[in-house]
Amino acid sequence: MTMGLKRAIQEKLLFLYHFFYKPGQIGSVTPSSKYLAQKMVECVPWHEVNYIAELGAGTGAITKHIRTAAQRNTKVLLFEKDPHMLKTLKVEFPNFSCYKNTTELQAVVYEEGIEQLDCIISGLPFFNFPQTLRDKLIEQITATLKDNGLFIAFQYSQQMKKQLSYHFHLEEIKFVPLNVPPAFVYVCRKKEQKSLFVAGLNKTEQ
Ligand SMILES: C[S@@+](CC[C@H](N)C(=O)[O-])C[C@H]1O[C@@H](n2cnc3c(N)ncnc32)[C@H](O)[C@@H]1O
Numbered sequence: 048m049t050m051g052l053k054r055a056i057q058e059k060l061l062f063l064y065h066f067f068y069k070p071g072q073i074g075s076v077t078p079s080s081k082y083l084a085q086k087m088v089e090c091v092p093w094h095e096v097n098y099i100a101e102l103g104a105g106t107g108a109i110t111k112h113i114r115t116a117a118q119r120n121t122k123v124l125l126f127e128k129d130p131h132m133l134k135t136l137k138v139e140f141p142n143f144s145c146y147k148n149t150t151e152l153q154a155v156v157y158e159e160g161i162e163q164l165d166c167i168i169s170g171l172p173f174f175n176f177p178q179t180l181r182d183k184l185i186e187q188i189t190a191t192l193k194d195n196g197l198f199i200a201f202q203y204s205q206q207m208k209k210q211l212s213y214h215f216h217l218e219e220i221k222f223v224p225l226n227v228p229p230a231f232v233y234v235c236r237k238k239e240q241k242s243l244f245v246a247g248l249n250k251t252e253q
Contacts, residue, residue: 058106065129072128074172075203075228078108082225083201083232087168088112090199090219090234093121096165100124100156100191102149102184103170106132107139113168114140124155124164150180152187163193169200173207181210189214189237198235203228211235 059077066073087109091099093116104110104125117123123143127133130147137145146155149171156164167188173181188198198215200207201223211217215235223230 058108061106061131061135065131069129071175072172073105074103074175077227078106079170079201079230080108080223080226081112083223083230084109084112086221086223086232087199087201088116090232091116091166091168091197093118096121098122098124098161098164099166099168100126100152100164101168101170102126102152102188103128103172104132104136104145105129105170107136109168109170110136110140110143114143122159122161124159126152126155149184149187153190156191164191164196165193166197166199167192169198171200172203173200174202174204181207185210185214189240192237194237194239196237198233198237200233200235201230202233203230205231207233214238 062073062078063076066076096118097120099117099121101110101113101123104127110125113123125136125140125143125145126147126149127136127145128148133145133147144159171184192198205220208217211233215237217233218236219234221232221234223232
């Protein structure tokens with residue numbers, strides 16, 4: 048058995064094992080296919096990206112395509128809540144900065160001395176999360192992404208469409224049938240935020 052095949056089997060087993068114990072957090076029985084990973088990564092305008100984050104990196108199915116596509120000086124932040132997967136990511140991607148929880152995204156970006164992210168890629172299973180957590184994560188994403196920056200997220204349903212369209216222009220939703228389960232790639236561009244100070248109140252106009 049080749050090393051590549053052995054690793055792929057190990058990744059699938061690790062994923063399945065953790066899905067069994069934490070289905071809501073993991074969201075899928077198997078890592079994303081190369082077709083889904085390629086579809087996500089090909090949407091990124093790499094020549095304009097200095098800072099990018101991948102949320103819910105798992106065992107690195109999309110991360111390895113990011114590594115191939117990113118410019119040499121692009122700073123990549125990875126977030127993965129599962130401690131075993133996070134440990135694997137640290138070993139496999141020593142040039143990327145690895146963190147645990149996307150709820151800390153804003154604090155991490157600040158600590159890294161990054162003003163704003165140019166792009167965010169997400170494999171987070173929003174569908175499984177309670178609304179309070181979805182709101183918190185979207186808040187972290189919109190707070191750290193620059194105006195007109197791209198948020199590229201895959202989902203297994205179109206359930207997040209309404210919430211995303213409040214903060215983003217939904218430029219495209221691409222269907223990827225060759226994935227388990229078949230997935231939708233949302234290509235979302237952050238709307239410009241114009242702060243208005245009206246009668247001492249800070250209102251946000253979009
Ligand atoms: C559907 S899997 C996608 C994994 C990988 N990106 C892929 O495409 O194979 C979702 C991943 O998000 C992770 N996750 C869930 N909540 C998270 C959070 N708050 N912060 C970081 N990662 C999280 C899960 O542990 C899981 O590995």
